[in-house]
Amino acid sequence: MSSSEISSWSRHGFEINTDKSRLDRESILKMLGATYWARDVSPERLWTSILNSRAYGLYSPDGEQAGFGRMVTDYTRFAWMSDVYILPVHRGNALGKWIVETMVNDPALAPVSRIMLSTNDAHSLYHRFGFTVIGGEGEEGRQTMQLKR
Template sequence: MKGFRISTNNDELDLNVIHQFVSTSYWAQGIPKSTLEKAVLNSFCFGMFESSGSQVGFARLITDKATFAYLADVFILESHRGIGLSKWLVKTIVEHPDLQGLRRMVLATRDAHGLYSQYGFKPIENPEILMQIWHPNIYNKSTA
């Protein structure tokens, strides 16, 4: 898209922008910056940038790049929504050469099913086969 670019170079990421958004999200509210930094460093990340270099979007995958990927922390800053950037970001991710041939790519979303379904994501067919260890309040210091 004119005026924007996507990069998988972690050196370009603005951790302050990423943390400001993710730490106030419904899925990772209160995440410490050091925890998010560790997650970013150990993930395959996609940053979206304006031509000026300012970061306006982000997504990361926890993946072995061979069999499995979990898509997480996807966002476009509110000031840049409504012009197709999220579609371009998700399309870029699912079409990335390093992610072809995966047996499974999953994600969890509360409100963006319509976006992801355009790129092949579907509800889990057999959710009973999945298990988890889940600590929903791990970043809340009063209950952690």
């Protein structure tokens, strides 16, 4: 599987898709602009970072952008999971678990032996997929986590 190949997964009427042309730029930038981790990044720089990553759009049964996540990766040894969110209206339906599970198990990333991320509030979500905390606490209480496989 090549890094540019588009992948798609479906569950309960929802879809996760890696086709960047389907991403709702306005919705994603609005949601990420309100997060502690991306609020200080300009919309232009944030969008460029998305376009240069493996992006996972999560869509509701009516086609709305319901969530998002991305992997910054070399597709061989390393990936950095970032910008994972579910719109508030869709939370409580295990969609966060599903998008993380999908990202970690994406066949395009099968060769990747280390996935890392930084979070200050979602440790339990990532622990269930085998991520462990490494190092001490960073800025604003963030902890770096990794999954070695």
